[in-house]
Amino acid sequence: MRRMLGTLTCLAVSALLAGLVSAQTDKIKYVEKYEYPIFKEMEAKVESLKAERDSVTAEIRQRQKEQKEKEKKEKKKLLLDFAGIKKPASPDVFTSTFHFPPVAQYITGTCWSFSGTSFLESEVFRLTGREIKLSEMHTVYYEWVEKARRFVTERGDSRLGQGSETNAVLRVFKKYGAVPLGVYPGLADTTDERHDHSDLAPELRKYLALVKDNDLWDEEQVISAVKLILNKHLGTPPEAFEFEGKTITPLEFVRDVLRINPDDYVALMSTMSVPFYTTAEFEVYDNWWHDDSYHNVPLNVWYQTIKKAIQSGYSLTIGGDISEPGMNGFEDAAVVPDYDIPQNYINQHSREFRIYNRTTGDDHGVHLIGYKKVGGRDWFLIKDSASRARYGKRWLPVFPR
Numbered sequence: 001m002r003r004m005l006g007t008l009t010c011l012a013v014s015a016l017l018a019g020l021v022s023a024q025t026d027k028i029k030y031v032e033k034y035e036y037p038i039f040k041e042m043e044a045k046v047e048s049l050k051a052e053r054d055s056v057t058a059e060i061r062q063r064q065k066e067q068k069e070k071e072k073k074e075k076k077k078l079l080l081d082f083a084g085i086k087k088p089a090s091p092d093v094f095t096s097t098f099h100f101p102p103v104a105q106y107i108t109g110t111c112w113s114f115s116g117t118s119f120l121e122s123e124v125f126r127l128t129g130r131e132i133k134l135s136e137m138h139t140v141y142y143e144w145v146e147k148a149r150r151f152v153t154e155r156g157d158s159r160l161g162q163g164s165e166t167n168a169v170l171r172v173f174k175k176y177g178a179v180p181l182g183v184y185p186g187l188a189d190t191t192d193e194r195h196d197h198s199d200l201a202p203e204l205r206k207y208l209a210l211v212k213d214n215d216l217w218d219e220e221q222v223i224s225a226v227k228l229i230l231n232k233h234l235g236t237p238p239e240a241f242e243f244e245g246k247t248i249t250p251l252e253f254v255r256d257v258l259r260i261n262p263d264d265y266v267a268l269m270s271t272m273s274v275p276f277y278t279t280a281e282f283e284v285y286d287n288w289w290h291d292d293s294y295h296n297v298p299l300n301v302w303y304q305t306i307k308k309a310i311q312s313g314y315s316l317t318i319g320g321d322i323s324e325p326g327m328n329g330f331e332d333a334a335v336v337p338d339y340d341i342p343q344n345y346i347n348q349h350s351r352e353f354r355i356y357n358r359t360t361g362d363d364h365g366v367h368l369i370g371y372k373k374v375g376g377r378d379w380f381l382i383k384d385s386a387s388r389a390r391y392g393k394r395w396l397p398v399f400p401r
Helices: 002-023 037-074 111-128 136-153 167-176 200-213 219-234 250-258 299-311 348-356
Strands: 241-243 246-248 278-280 294-296 316-320 364-374 377-383
Touching: 111 136, 111 167, 111 250, 111 316, 111 364, 136 167, 136 200, 136 219, 167 250, 200 219, 241 250, 246 250, 299 316, 299 348, 299 364, 299 377
Parallel strands: none
Antiparallel strands: 241 246, 278 294, 316 364, 364 377
16 A cells, blocks of 8 residues: 555656646746946946056156166275285285185075084094095084974074074084085085075075964974975985995094094183173074073183184184175275274273174174284184175185085
8 A cells, every 4th residue: 555655646746747847938048248338337447547557656666676776786885995904915825724715605694604614624634634525504404403493492482594603513513413515515406506595594484484373383293394395405414425435424424534522612702791701692693592601701812812723723713793894805805994993992892882782793604714914913814605705816716516
């Protein structure tokens, strides 16, 4: 009985649908969309006005661009006139330590690595007699890793600039080791040996900003992602490599070949902001990890230590301010002119005042490799990776890779 009722119900529905289909007389079709002429006219007027405004704006922007380019081209820089200054005739007159020819840092903010690496190359020669050109970018790679690590640890309250201090090279050597330049040039594009971190630094900062904005504080994941970015721009550093017929790790290379003990070196500063003959933080932007192991000494002790070290056959790295008017790359020289501070008036207090009011600072690291007394002045020979050091006649070619 249930089956019969079910069948009759289905038949009834089918008959009803058939009746609906046969009774339908309305039809549909596709036609072109109608555009109301008044609206078209009004839209055209708006577009015309916008085009006119855009044209005027474009003209203004072009004029502004041309004016800025003109100002940039005509801009002048205040520099010391070296006409009356007796300076060393050439680098050859200096008594200098062993060093490789200068290497350009190009478009990077990594002078600290170039100067610190150069210093340790000289130290390797002094300690072992070996001439081994080291990779600057191996240190830069792991410095970025450590910057990312501290960024996570401090929940974003840590600096992410390209700069650092030269003693960071020793810190990286101690934790990650070092490699020869030929093993790791730090160039993803090996057809161009000029370093350019224009994309690397912003990409790292952008990623770490995302980490901060979303509270993604998983250190292992963040470091892994940072390494992927570094690998893309600098290449992947080796865990081990072949050196003189043996497989060796970067840490073994520092210990057994370079024979560098990072704990053998100290950093000096001279400031009245903390007691002398104590250790304290060097409070500058590039000391991003707030290293407080700097030995603070009076200015005359600081300066005499530099002179004694270089005259005794050692070299050292120093930090300075490349915006000083007495620094002139075209003259291959830098001095403190008497219209700034006469030499006899450079003392602890005048220097401290200039640091305090920020008319001088620490924004560039160089390798000090020689000394010579000329014209009543102390002259130091420096090895500099910055572009302005290549404006004159005395710079040497980039070391062959």
